[in-house]
Each structure stands twice: as structure tokens, then as C-alpha cells.
Amino acid sequence: MNIEQQIISLRNELSEHNYNYYVLDNPTISDFEFDQKLNDLQVLEQAHPEYYDANSPTLRVGGEITKNFETVPHTYRMYSLENSYSKEDLEDWEKRIEKMVDGAVEFTCELKYDGASISLTYEDGQLKRAVTRGDGFRGDDITANVRTIRSVPLHLRGDYPPLFDIRGEIVLPFEGFAKMNAERVELGEEPYRNPRNTASGSLKLQDSAEVARRPLDCLLYNLQGERLPVKTQFESLEKARQWGFKVPEAAKLAKNLDEVLEFVNYWDIHRHELPYETDGVVVKVNSLQQQEELGYTAKSPRWAMAYKFKAEQVSTLLHQITYQVGRTGAITPVANLEPVELAGTIVKRASLHNADQIQKLDIREGDTVFVEKGGEIIPKIIGVDFTQRDPNSSPTKYITECPECGTPLVRAEGEAQHYCPNVEVCPPQIIGRIQHFTSRKAMDIEGLGKGIIEILYYNGLIQNYSDLYYLKYEKIIGLERWLDNETAGLKYKNHLQVDLKTAIFGLSYKWGNLTLKDSELLSSEIHSIKDILNYKVDNTNSYGKKLLKLQYKLKNSLKSIDLENFPSLEGYVSFNLLLQLKFPEICALDLFKKDEFYNLNYIDESLKLSNYNRVKDFEPFIIKLADRNRISIQDLTASNMLLAIEASKSRDFDKVLFAIGIKDVGEVGAKNLAIHFKNLNNLMNATYEDLISIRDVGNSVAINILEFFASERNLEIIERLKVAGLKFEIVEKELGSNKLEGMTFVVSGTFSIERNELKRIIEDNGGKNVSSLSKNTSFLIVGENMGPSKKLRAEKDNIKMISEKDFFNMLL
Ligand SMILES: NC(=O)c1ccc[n+]([C@@H]2O[C@H](COP(=O)([O-])OP(=O)(O)OC[C@H]3O[C@@H](n4cnc5c(N)ncnc54)[C@H](O)[C@@H]3O)[C@@H](O)[C@H]2O)c1
Numbered sequence: 177m178n179i180e181q182q183i184i185s186l187r188n189e190l191s192e193h194n195y196n197y198y199v200l201d202n203p204t205i206s207d208f209e210f211d212q213k214l215n216d217l218q219v220l221e222q223a224h225p226e227y228y229d230a231n232s233p234t235l236r237v238g239g240e241i242t243k244n245f246e247t248v249p250h251t252y253r254m255y256s257l258e259n260s261y262s263k264e265d266l267e268d269w270e271k272r273i274e275k276m277v278d279g280a281v282e283f284t285c286e287l288k289y290d291g292a293s294i295s296l297t298y299e300d301g302q303l304k305r306a307v308t309r310g311d312g313f314r315g316d317d318i319t320a321n322v323r324t325i326r327s328v329p330l331h332l333r334g335d336y337p338p339l340f341d342i343r344g345e346i347v348l349p350f351e352g353f354a355k356m357n358a359e360r361v362e363l364g365e366e367p368y369r370n371p372r373n374t375a376s377g378s379l380k381l382q383d384s385a386e387v388a389r390r391p392l393d394c395l396l397y398n399l400q401g402e403r404l405p406v407k408t409q410f411e412s413l414e415k416a417r418q419w420g421f422k423v424p425e426a427a428k429l430a431k432n433l434d435e436v437l438e439f440v441n442y443w444d445i446h447r448h449e450l451p452y453e454t455d456g457v458v459v460k461v462n463s464l465q466q467q468e469e470l471g472y473t474a475k476s477p478r479w480a481m482a483y484k485f486k487a488e489q490v491s492t493l494l495h496q497i498t499y500q501v502g503r504t505g506a507i508t509p510v511a512n513l514e515p516v517e518l519a520g521t522i523v524k525r526a527s528l529h530n531a532d533q534i535q536k537l538d539i540r541e542g543d544t545v546f547v548e549k550g551g552e553i554i555p556k557i558i559g560v561d562f563t564q565r566d567p568n569s570s571p572t573k574y575i576t577e578c579p580e581c582g583t584p585l586v587r588a589e590g591e592a593q594h595y596c597p598n599v600e601v602c603p604p605q606i607i608g609r610i611q612h613f614t615s616r617k618a619m620d621i622e623g624l625g626k627g628i629i630e631i632l633y634y635n636g637l638i639q640n641y642s643d644l645y646y647l648k649y650e651k652i653i654g655l656e657r658w659l660d661n662e663t664a665g666l667k668y669k670n671h672l673q674v675d676l677k678t679a680i681f682g683l684s685y686k687w688g689n690l691t692l693k694d695s696e697l698l699s700s701e702i703h704s705i706k707d708i709l710n711y712k713v714d715n716t717n718s719y720g721k722k723l724l725k726l727q728y729k730l731k732n733s734l735k736s737i738d739l740e741n742f743p744s745l746e747g748y749v750s751f752n753l754l755l756q757l758k759f760p761e762i763c764a765l766d767l768f769k770k771d772e773f774y775n776l777n778y779i780d781e782s783l784k785l786s787n788y789n790r791v792k793d794f795e796p797f798i799i800k801l802a803d804r805n806r807i808s809i810q811d812l813t814a815s816n817m818l819l820a821i822e823a824s825k826s827r828d829f830d831k832v833l834f835a836i837g838i839k840d841v842g843e844v845g846a847k848n849l850a851i852h853f854k855n856l857n858n859l860m861n862a863t864y865e866d867l868i869s870i871r872d873v874g875n876s877v878a879i880n881i882l883e884f885f886a887s888e889r890n891l892e893i894i895e896r897l898k899v900a901g902l903k904f905e906i907v908e909k910e911l912g913s914n915k916l917e918g919m920t921f922v923v924s925g926t927f928s929i930e931r932n933e934l935k936r937i938i939e940d941n942g943g944k945n946v947s948s949l950s951k952n953t954s955f956l957i958v959g960e961n962m963g964p965s966k967k968l969r970a971e972k973d974n975i976k977m978i979s980e981k982d983f984f985n986m987l988l
């Protein structure tokens with residue numbers, strides 16, 4: 177590639193990233209990588225001014241305007257900031273400045289909040305407009321959304337100027353972000369990646385009510401206007417604070433660059449204590465007079481410089497790649513890491529996303545990997561330290577079978593994710609669906625979280641959510657299980673009674689490293705676990721060696737265990753614990769005392785650190801751990817749970833519709849469907865054309881709905897829910913108002929809801945039902961197929977006739 181091609185290719189690539197970042201809120205590379213590429217381009221362009229292009233990403237603010245909001249021009253242009261990454265960069269900048277202005281230069285140091293920029297216009301102390309940065313000249317008018325943010329003052333106080341703009345950053349504090357993500361995870365949805373993109377995405381929602389629900393915050397840092405009552409940047413921060421804006425206290429005045437660096441160094445460490453995300457420090461020339469002298473480049477002010485903190489990176493050992501199965505059957509590979517501290521938290525796991533990602537980075541078990549936590553909350557593996565790679569390792573073979581049910585995985589054309597297609601039997605999918613059903617935004621059944629659902633499921637009491645409504649107190653009381661069954665080596669947890677092959681596999685998972693195939697082979701030759709002890713081993717091959725190890729461990733550790741009753745699930749778990757207790761090598765007591773490692777996972781570790789004869793010391797920890805990991809359904813839990821299940825029968829139709837978990841039908845979608853179809857029968861009879869005519873229902877959702885109701889099994893489940901008494905039709909909200917006080921109604925014909933229901937709503941709102949028309953009747957509510965005589969009579973007596981819809985409008 178020649179220079180010109182290189183420049184053009186970089187420009188195209190960066191424009192694409194700008195689009196992903198600013199418009200889609202979904203960047204595909206890290207900020208650091210982006211800045212490096214931008215810098216490469218800058219260097220090339222400087223060396224080759226002949227390829228100048230005013231539209232180059234180096235000369236333009238990256239944002240764009242979207243078509244969803246009104247576009248408005250900025251009175252004062254909104255710039256970006258120049259970036260620096262080192263002390264030297266800052267020193268160079270200072271030198272440049274000092275040549276251009278008279279007198280000593282002081283600096284204001286501020287934190288660089290990582291969110292979405294916003295410009296607010298205030299007229300006579302009232303918020304008039306809020307506009308995104310857009311391309312710097314024009315932005316999106318998102319006033320309605322910004323009004324919902326509590327830290328944006330709608331009216332100012334004090335001695336504010338009559339007209340000015342104030343700039344700031346809209347951020348999503350960690351706490352709110354974590355809460356939003358917890359809710360998403362509860363619903364089995366992908367968590368949001370980082371607060372910045374989520375904040376920015378929230379601002380572009382069409383529904384301000386939804387924006388209001390997001391815990392956004394607005395931090396202000398810059399005034400723009402004519403004849404403002406301030407002479408320095410620092411003063412303007414103080415003034416803004418007095419007028420009622422939220423201006424963080426961290427800002428500091430620095431007399432020289434040393435003081436600036438002090439500020440930088442302090443916050444590089446302490447920023448993790450802040451409630452929101454920051455990605456650097458912004459250093460600004462304090463005097464506004466000097467700022468004016470310095471002016472702007474094409475893209476940024478010369479009087480300000482961002483100093484970016486480095487995205488924190490560490491290297492650590494990747495022990496194992498495990499695979500999680502989600503509610504929809506999607507498989508997510510997870511890297512289990514040697515715990516390591518990164519950006520203030522201990523990181524033990526990182527998502528590997530999908531098979532392509534593993535292949536692209538060539539990640540293998542046993543590798544030393546680089547883990548980064550730049551903007552992203554969930555740490556990610558950005559590469560492998562190849563100098564540390566074991567030369568004998570081989571590329572990771574992605575699993576081909578579901579780790580939970582053994583079904584061969586599928587991967588649809590063009591999809592990144594593998595799926596387990598065993599929808600009806602695969603345990604995490606079943607449990608996930610039930611969990612979704614009971615979750616807060618669906619049926620909101622309190623106390624029925626994952627743990628309890630698992631107990632009920634593994635004890636064979638529920639197979640799907642309809643079974644919840646048929647639970648009996650006597651059956652559930654006293655049920656228990658250990659939460660941490662994975663650590664107990666129990667891979668095949670869907671079988672309450674595991675078969676021999678599985679039991680062997682479970683055992684060897686811990687000790688012998690038999691593969692599933694090995695276990696199968698062995699199980700065909702013996703009748704029970706006990707037989708392993710007497711099995712004749714040919715120890716000349718690796719299979720035999722593994723068996724020998726298994727035999728040895730078994731012999732050494734089993735005396736008191738009732739092998740006849742093994743294998744059963746509970747028996748199995750306790751069996752493992754007992755083995756741990758009896759097993760003389762488990763002694764890494766010190767490791768265990770640290771709560772961080774207080775987990776059965778580390779028994780494996782402690783096995784390696786063989787230090788004999790300390791089992792006794794260890795025992796209480798194991799017992800405590802076992803208790804901590806065991807949950808059981810006690811009296812109170814059981815009765816509360818049944819009450820909560822009973823109470824959930826009164827949830828509205830749209831909640832039920834959301835809860836049953838039709839693919840891609842979310843909370844809002846379910847509401848639209850409920851309002852449109854009024855009841856389940858109508859929805860079930862809807863054709864493809866009916867469906868796609870509804871707001872927000874596209875091709876794939878329509879197909880999902882049709883498929884859902886085409887399944888015999890789903891129909892059976894729904895039938896059971898109906899029998900249990902769940903709501904499968906809209907019951908208009910009982911407002912319980914007195915809006916209809918003094919009015920009498922006659923109801924005639926058929927309606928979208930039961931006639932009695934309609935009458936009840938009238939009464940609940942203070943109205944009176946009468947059965948026949950008279951001069952005193954206020955309204956006749958006309959349904960379908962009303963007899964003609966009623967109509968004549970009403971016309972004669974001048975009684976107002978209204979439709980069902982008119983009636984409900986009266987209640988609004
Ligand atoms: N990963 C990607 O694909 C990708 C793509 C485009 C941009 N980016 C990233 O976005 C950034 C570029 O975006 P940018 O142009 O918004 O620049 P920027 O984020 O580097 O800095 C400018 C912005 O900082 C904000 N800011 C926060 N605190 C401030 C304060 N105290 N004073 C003044 N301004 C403050 C302002 O909103 C201002 O617009 C780069 O860091 C880049 O890495 C990443």
C-alpha cells in the first residue's frame with residue numbers, strides 16, 4: 177500500500193469506528209486502539225500535507241446527528257479535546273502555550289468524565305434546550321429526555337446571566353449501571369457493556385419516561401455566552417455550582433505543571449473511588465483572556481489538553497475455559513483466571529464471547545493472558561503472552577456438545593454464538609425460563625430465585641413454570657441441595673439419579689480425568705461404583721493409568737460411605753464432601769482462611785499443595801462451607817413461597833404474556849400485544865399479517881409468536897396456567913376513582929371484556945349500574961349486537977350513547 181492508500185484506508189476505518197461508537201453506541205475496538213490509529217493517521221497526514229482532506233477524522237469531531245430528533249445548530253461550536261498520554265506530552269503542550277501568550281499560565285485541573293457531552297441553554301434561568309454534541313456544529317435536540325435527569329436544574333438560582341450555554345457530560349454512575357445490569361441478567365438478557373455507551377444510548381431513547389427510569393447524572397464543566405460574569409475557568413466552575421449545577425468538587429487550581437502532575441497522579445489511583453467513570457484529567461488554561469489568545473485548531477481548543485489514564489492491564493494465568501448455557505441455549509465460553517487485581521477489583525473470570533474470538537486470539541488453557549478493563553466493566557482478554565506459551569499446547573477445541581445435556585451444538589449461518597437446541601430438556605434452559613417467569617418484571621414472584629427454582633427442579637417437582645401453581649406444601653418442605661454442585665464435580669445435574677457412566681465421570685472429573693468416553697467404557701464393564709475397587713487395570717496405557725489413580729483415590733478415602741445408595745444427587749454431593757474430609761491431602765488451610773479463596777474450587781488447588789496430617793484443622797471449614805452452600809426450604813420459606821405464587825395469579829395479562837417467554841417479546845412488546853389483542857385467544861388466532869401490523873412487531877417476532885403457539889407442549893403448559901387461574905385477558909385497570917360519581921350507566925351488547933367486568937369497573941369508579949333505560953340514565957354503553965329497541969329508546973330520551981372506548985377514555 178502506498179502512503180495515500182494508507183491514509184485513505186485509515187480514514188475509512190476510523191470513520192467506521194466513529195459511527196459504531198457515537199451512533200450505534202457499540203464500539204468494536206478499545207479507545208486506546210482507536211486513539212493509536214488516530215495518532216498514526218495524524219502522523220501520516222502531517223508528513224504528507226498533499227493528501228489534506230477537511231473531512232478527515234483528525235479534523236472533525238467524531239459524533240454525528242441522528243434522524244430521530246430535531247437537528248439544531250449550536251450557538252457556540254462544541255469541540256473535542258486533544259489527547260495526551262504522558263508527562264512529556266503535557267510538558268510539550270505547556271511549552272507551546274507559553275510561547276503564544278503573555279504572562280504566567282495557571283491551570284484548572286478537572287476530571288474527564290466518561291459519558292456523553294451535552295450543551296444546555298438557559299434563558300432567564302430556565303432550561304430551554306439540551307443538545308448533543310453531534311458533529312460539533314449541530315446536534316440532536318434531546319431536551320425532553322434531559323429534563324428527566326434529576327441533577328439538571330430546570331430553574332436556576334442566584335445571579336445567573338440572562339442567556340448562556342453550559343456544557344457538561346451525562347454519565348451513568350456505577351451503582352445505577354450495576355442495578356440496570358442486574359435486572360437485565362435477571363431477565364436472562366445480555367448485560368450492557370459499559371456505563372458510557374449505556375448513558376449515551378439512554379439519551380437517544382424515544383420514550384422520555386423510560387429515560388427517567390435510568391439513573392443518569394449530569395456533571396457540568398464549561399460556560400459559553402456573551403459578557404459572562406467570570407474571568408477564569410475556575411471561577412466559572414464555582415459560579416455554575418452556585419446557580420445550582422452539579423459541578424464535582426475534585427477540580428483544582430494548579431499554579432504550574434508540577435501541580436498539574438500531582439493532580440494527575442493522585443487521580444490515576446483514586447479515581448476508582450469515584451461513583452462514576454472517568455478516563456482521564458482535563459487540564460485547561462485558567463485565564464479566559466489567555467484562552468481567547470490561544471484559540472482553537474480545527475477540532476479542539478489549544479487551551480485545553482486531556483490526559484488519558486492508561487486502560488489498566490494485567491497478565492494472569494488462564495486455568496480453564498468453561499462453557500455456560502443461557503436461558504435461550506446460547507453458549508458463552510468463560511475464561512477462569514488465576515485471581516488477579518485489576519482496577520480495584522479482583523478478577524477471576526472473563527467472557528470469551530464466542531468460538532471466533534477464541535480462535536482469533538488463539539487462546540488456550542494454560543496460557544498467560546493479558547486482561548484489560550478499559551471503559552468496559554466486564555474485563556476482557558485482549559491477547560496471549562506468547563513468550564509464556566507451553567510449546568506442547570494445542571489450539572483450543574471448541575466444544576461440540578452441550579456441557580449441560582450433551583446435545584450436539586448448532587450454530588446458525590451468520591451467527592457468532594453456538595446454541596444447544598435441546599430446548600425442552602436442557603436444565604439451564606428450563607431453569608432460565610422459569611427464572612424469567614418469576615422475575616420482577618414478569619410475574620414478580622418474590623422469594624423464588626434461581627436457588628429455590630433449582631431445588632424444586634432437581635427434586636423433580638417442576639418441569640416448567642406452570643408446575644409452580646400446583647406445588648404442595650408437604651412436598652416442598654425440607655427439600656435441600658447444595659448450590660455449588662459444579663464444584664462437587666457434578667456435571668450432569670439434570671439427572672436426579674445419575675447413571676453409572678455419569679457418576680464415574682463425576683468422580684473422575686475430580687480425580688482421574690477420565691473423559692466421558694472413558695467413563696462410558698468403564699461403565700459398560702462394571703455394575704456399580706464399588707466395582708471400580710476390584711476392577712483389573714491394565715496400566716500400560718493412559719486409560720489404565722487414569723483408572724489406577726481413580727482406584728487408588730477411592731480405596732484410600734472410602735470407608736463410611738454408603739455406596740449402595742450412591743449415586744443419587746444429594747448423595748453424590750455429600751459423597752464428594754465426605755471424600756474431601758477424609759482425603760488426607762486437603763490441607764491448604766491458610767489458603768482457605770482467606771475468604772477470597774473460601775470456595776470448594778480451591779480444594780483442587782489445595783490438593784496440589786499436599787501437606788499431610790492437617791485434615792482435622794480443615795474440617796470445620798469444609799463443614800461451614802457446606803452449610804453456606806446448602807439451601808433448604810424451611811417452613812417459612814415454603815409458606816411464603818406458596819403465598820407469593822398465589823398472589824402472582826393477579827398479575828395482568830401483559831405481564832403473563834411477557835413471562836411465558838416468547839423469544840424476543842420483551843416487556844414493552846408484551847404490553848403492545850396485550851393492548852392490541854385483549855386476550856390470549858385473539859393472539860393465538862392472529863395471522864402473520866395481523867401480527868406484523870402491530871407497532872414494533874417485525875418479521876422475526878411474528879414468526880416467533882406463531883411458532884410459540886404452534887407447539888403442543890406450550891399449549892399444554894398454557895392450559896395448565898389457565899386452569900390455575902392466571903389472567904389471559906386484559907382487565908382494564910381498576911382505578912378505584914370517583915370519576916363516575918353521580919352517573920348511571922346501562923350496558924348493552926357484547927364487549928372486548930366480560931360484561932360483568934365492565935359493570936364492576938363502573939362501580940369501582942363510583943358509577944351506578946341500572947338494568948333498563950330511563951330519563952335518569954346518564955350513559956348507554958353500546959357494545960356489539962345491541963338490540964335496536966335500546967337504541968330507539970335512548971335516542972328518544974336523549975341519553976348519551978358511548979362506545980366502550982369512549983367509556984374508558986372517561987376514566988383517564
Ligand atoms: N473505540 C472506538 O471505536 C472509538 C471510536 C470513536 C471514539 N472513541 C473514543 O472517544 C474519544 C474521542 O471522543 P471525543 O471526541 O468525545 O473526545 P474525548 O472523549 O477524548 O474528549 C472530549 C470530550 O471530553 C468530555 N469531557 C469530559 N470531562 C470534561 C471536562 N472536565 N472538561 C471538558 N471536557 C470534558 C467532553 O464531553 C468533550 O466533548 C476517544 O477517547 C476515543 O478513544 C472510541
Ligand SMILES: [Zn+2]
Pocket residue numbers: 501578579580581582583596597598602603
Ligand atoms: Zn443443553
